[in-house]
Structure formats: structure tokens, C-alpha cells
Amino acid sequence: MNKEKKEITVKIKRQKNKNPETSYWTAYDLMATPDDRVLDLLEKIRHTRDDTLAFRSNCGHGICGSDAMNINGNNRLACRTLLADLGFPDRVIIQPLGGFTVKKDLVIREAELEDIAGELELNFSPADNRKKEPAEENYNNLNEAINCIECGSCQSACPVTWEEKRFPGPQLLTRAGRYIFDDRDSRTQKRLHQLDSYCSLWNCQTIYNCVEACPREINITALLSELKNKILKPD
């Protein structure tokens, strides 16, 4: 374990309520080591400096998707980011994920995503006549898509979602892909038709921000391109 220790400054963008005009910055000087997670810093601040600091977290090891935030300019999970990963900097700047309504401090509003999830009917619908063997390509894509932890990092990083509120965005398209690539599902054509409509999949401009932001290293843009191929070349 690395014993190197130094004082760093943690700057956090705060916000009192939904109104962006209530935002302000706070800064804290803390002793830290390269092995500290950003989550450790946030907890230390809440427990010793300011108990009003609001952020979500739960599993602490990158599988539950609670603590995505913008850390030194990139969307990351606070629990999955060691200071060493950031180059053990003197300053860590933390902001809520961009593009979302902020409810308080680092807590974002997720209800919009839930609404779109409802519209996309993101649930499995078993086919009567199941294919005996899933096509290998589909299975590999399913494996990739199901890795999503719904943390919001990609959604926030995608510039199209900032402009076009009706665009489901990379997170929900990945989640839709999870069922489209599943050969056991019966609604493949319906789902593809839905994604083909105005404001849907075709708004993806292959900018790759989502891929860069994904803490699960899902190749989202490639998955969405596979979905586009499926629309153009149905089986």
C-alpha cells in the first residue's frame, strides 16, 4: 500500500435546490493518499467538515451506479476513482453530472430517465418459439449491453441529449439494446421500429463521448451502430 500523503484541495460545486441560481462552490483542504477513493474524500467531508453535503453512494465498488459525478472534468464513479487514477493531483474539482437537473449538491434528478424507460418498454417479453441457439454476435452484444449500471455518466456526456430532450440518449439506448440483442425476446421488430422513429437512435452522431465516460467500459457507440445496422438490414 502506498504511504505517500499530502494535503489536497477538494472543490465541490454545491446547489441548495433545483434552482441553478442557488449554486455556490465550497473548498476543503484534506490530507489524502493516492489510494483514497474520491468517495472517501466526500465521506470525510460529510463526516468531519460539513454534514449538509449531499451525494448518493451505496455499494462502494462500482456496481450499483449511485455515485457518478464529474471529477476533474470527466464523468466518473466516485467509488471507482482512486486519487492515483487522477495522477494524485493537488486539486480535485467535483461537480454534479452535467445535463441533468440538480436536486441538491451532487444529487441529480433521474425521473426523466425513468419516464423514457417506460416509453421504451424496457422489459423482457419472451418469444413463443425461441431460437435454439442465440447468434453469437447478438450474444456478445447482449453481454456488453447488460453491463450497464444506469449511472448516468454517458447520458450526461452526450451533447445530443443536452439539445434534444426527446433523444433517449446513450444510457437508455444501451438498455433498449439489451433486449434487442436478446434472441429470446419477442418484440425485436417493434423495438427497432421505435428506435427508428424521429428523435430516436438516428440522433446519435457517433461522438464517442459516451464510450469515454462509461465506467463499465462499454463500447456504447459501437453498440448503437450495431442497432442502426439492424434497422437497415433486418434479419
Place this chain on the structure above:
Amino acid sequence: MTELYEHNHLLTIVGAGGAGLRAALAARGEGQKNIAVISKVKPTRSPTTCAQGGIAAVRTESGSDSVSNHISDTLRAGRGLADEDAVEFICENGPEQIRKLENFGVPFSRNSENKIARRQFPGHTSNKNPARRLCYFHDRTGHVLMQTLHDQCRSDNNISFYNEFFVLQLIVEDNKICGLLAYNIADGSLHKFNSRAVLLATGGCGELFSVTSNSKSSTADGFALALEAGLSVQDLEFMQFHPTGVRQLGFLITEAARSHGGQLKNNNNKRFMKNYAPEKLELAPRDIVTRAIFTEINEGRGIDGENFVNLDLTGIKRLSEKLPEVVNLSKNYLGIDPARKPIPVRPTAHYMMGGIPTDLNGRVKYKNNIEGLYAAGECACLSLHGANRLGGNSLLEINVMGMKTGQTIGRETKNEPISSPADKYTGKWISMIEDFKDSSSNFSASKIKTELQKTMTACSGVLRSENSLNRATEKIKSLADKSRQIKISGNSKRYNYALVEIFELKNMLKTARLLTAAALERRETRGSHWRADYPETGAEKWRKHSLSRLAGGNPEVTYRPVTSIEQEEDES
């Protein structure tokens, strides 16, 4: 004055992990149309999501394994404290449950014949040979299970989610459940849920200990709700410590790592399991492996004399394909590629075998029954696991009991008007919350929580004695006293996590007190309960379940016998 919002739902489920969501779907399957699911966190963030290994369920068409093998393995691992009726019921329902989950969309990993694959896991045997019995999805079984169940639930308009709500107390009138009172974390408002049935599916209490595999949300909430309602909680002294948690952070390296050939080594680079379980070695059940690791560390054979041993996975072929999550976690947090170097591990608080006692329909039973109150999952105690849980049996239990309880409630809760008893509690909670707020002071719950965790780990943890448990009792009492002085500086109603932490701490203190009392009373060693001063194990007189409750604020521990059923058929 805080406004009180009222909601009417026939069934209110507290907790949206695997058991809660599975129950919601089963109740829907029975035509139930008015279901609320309350959760402290968004459902997919529940600790079930962290489960790696798999779901134990025999492949019935296979000739090499059988349900009776699964039953005898579970009973043996339970060290005489598993109830036979519960074990039979759960194991027999395993195969059907896998088919149902497959139909909900869980994409279990497949074998070369495109059938649902099974993996070997410690403690699962067939004719003394290791049995392949766990259905899985790589090492992210819990994650895909939760994603699938959540997708099924959220597309159903008859299931209303109340995410980021904290349940403060159950409302009971004339021994009948009438609903509950909850606090909305997002805006600080209070909500009264009127219901004909309430299901507690609140998970466990790993947060009682300094090092745990559980999520932050595992704060013993369900146990405390039941205790406050005057109920008894069973077998609380049986807290399972998983043998292989990552050194400081506590999260798991799945037991599948050992089934695939992972070896445990001490400071002398020796495979020490041969001294503790000469036949099964690393494939011994959790209680044995945990004690072995703890002994190695205590006797100075931890790596560099420190409190961990090595889990060596370097001999496993195609490691990143078999255990991708383990490889990523290890690289990410430790900078260790487990294909080349061993992972530092130590026991980590993992699973509460005890809980709110229920029958096979999920009804809460024993002393002061409350009509309409149910429990399922880790917060419940069906007596399936006894004194030591077998890996893969908890994902099985949440699914079988989630389904069974949901079906029972769905069938038995009539679609009759929901009564709304006069509110008696809101005033009490509002003034309590106001009392905590004091901008001039900052005596936070987290300090007490950390002290509680240290105490429980040192005195009520893997190894216990009368002395240590007495020390724990005194310390918990003084921490409970201190907790009355907690003040929070923030007056905000929005996402006031400091306040939520106080609610959680109160639940933890109550449960810690009873866990310690039950551990003090049990003067023997059995399964996860290891007493330095009473090392004898397996005595018939201790083959009984503890029932602990709060009587005038003090713990009261009584016992009930273990349920055995006469063997009607020979084991084949």
C-alpha cells in the same frame, strides 16, 4: 408544520432488493393491482446487485446431482440449526425458480450445449464429490438479476415505486398491520402508507461491522422495525463472515474464485487449508475457511504479519473470461493483476443468517403475531441457513420466498377498502427530527457509527468470548446514551443525509445490542458463532433457535426447538 401525505396501497413492500421486487411480481401474478415498493435507494442500487457467485438450484434432468444432495448439503452447512421443512421447501423449488427467472429475461450463462450452465461452489457436493449447482451470469449474477426484475416491475403501472423513502415505523392496531410511516429523503416530507399487508424485505446489517461486503444501506432497518413493533428476532448471533473480502475495502472476491482453483496461502506461501479441512481444502464451507484465515492471522502468519492472507488465482486458466469482475476490481483498487499476483483477502461481514422469523408463506410468526405482516429475504429468518449459510442459497431464498410471499399476499389480501387509522405518530417524529437540528453543534452520527463498528468487529465479530461480549454490551449502551446528543447542523429538508444517518444508527444500535445479547447467551461454538471460551461444538442441548426481543428497552433471549421432519423416503 410538516404536511402529512397519505397513500393507499393494498400491499406495501419495504425494500426493493431481490426479495422485494420478486414479491411485487408474484403479487401481480395473482392479480394484485395496487402495490407500493418503498426503497431507501433506487432499486438497482440495492445490495442484491453486488451478488457475484450465483443461484444454487439443481438441474433436475441431470443424473449426477439431485435435490436431496442440495438438501443434505444445506442441512450439513447449517450445523444442526437449519429447519428441515424450510430446507426441503427451498431446495425443491430451486429448479422451477430458474425457469421462471429465465422467463423474466435473466440471461444465465450457457454451456457448450446451450443449456443453462452450472458452476461448482464450496460446500455443494454430490456423493462427496464437488457438485456443479450454481446458475450464474459470469460474476455479476446479482446485477443482471436486479436489472431484469427492475425492468419487469417498472414497466408495470400497478407497481408504484417510492424511491429514496425511509420507513420510520410500522403502524399496527389491534395486532393488525395498518401500514407505515415514511420519510421522503428528497424533500423531508412525511408519508403515511395505509395498507392491508406490509412485506419487510429490507436486507441485512453488514454496516454493523468495520469491514463488510454489504452496501452502505445494510443498516438493520427491518430488524429494528420488527423489534419496535414488539416482535422477536431469531438467531441474531449468527452473522456470517465471508472468508474472502478484499483486504481493507471489504467487498467480495466470490467463492467461485476458489471453486475455479484459487488457493489460500499464508506468510510462508503455504496452502494452510490442509490443516483445517484436509479433504475439502479451499472448497470447505464459509465458517471453516473464515476461522482458518482468522487463526492464521491471529497466530502471526498473515502476509508480512498483517491482517490478511493471499488468495492465489494465478493458476486459473482464462481467468478474465471466468471472473471478469474480480479481475477488474483487483486491478482497479489494488493495482494487482490476479492472473499474475495473489489478491490480499480477509474475512468480511457478509450475511445475517438470523432475522424476523417467518413460516413458509413469509408470514411473520412467534409471539405477538401481527396479522398482515410478512418478511422475506435476508431480513427474514426462515431457518434455511441455520448457523452457516451455503454460498448460492441466498439468491435462491430471495427468489423462492419473494415469489411465495408475494403469491400468498396476492391471494389472501382481499380487494377491500383500506382503512386509515387516525395518525398517532407524526407529531412524535416531527418533534424528534426538529430536536436533532442545531446549527451551533455538530456531534455527528458517523462518529458513533464508527465506534459501534469498531466495537462490534473487535468484540462481537468472528471470534467472541464472555469478556468481549460484555465489553460490547457496555460500549453499545454508552453509545446509545451518547446518540441522544447527536446534532446536525443542516436545517435543509432536501437530501439531509445526516438525518438519515441518525435514523439508521438508531436501528443499528438496537440490533447490535440484541445480536450481542444472543451471542452472549449461546455458550458454545456453532457455524459462524465462534466462542473462544466455549469451543465445544454440536452439543444437542444447544440445537435450538434463539429468539430475542426488547423488553422494556432491555434484551430478552428465549429459545425454540429446531424443526425436524421424519424422513419418509430414503435419501437416494
